Amino acid sequence: MGLDFAIDELYATGWTALDSAGCLRHADGRWYPSFQRAVQEFKSSGYDLSVRHIQLFDCYRAEWRAAAGSPSGAVVGRTQDEAAVYALSHLRRRAAASGPLASPAHVAV
DSSP states (O other), X not given: OOHHHHHHHHHHTTOOOSSOTTEEEOTTSOXXXXXXXXXXXXXXXXXXXXXXXXXXXXEEEEEEEETTSOEEEEEXXXXXHXXXXXXXXXXXXXXXXXXXXXXXXXXXX
16 A cells, blocks of 8 residues: 555545644655644544554554444554554544534444
């Protein structure tokens, strides 16, 4: 997949770096959220994001859970940042599909 693809997916959701605090700059000049910024964005949406290295496959698995602890989604990436950015794009897509009044309990997996 690659960080380029994850950033493309995030930008496709309408995400912008108007507030570049906690963002990193990709080689192509685009801003994207750092791992810590992604964690904060998940937290502000009512989710906990965790990313762990899967040594067997040399990849990173990003998983997010609702505040109640129920799993809500997961993605994989080659790096921690890639997995976090791709996960954020999925969260934003699901929130948009559920409507503006969606709460974490209403976002489908």
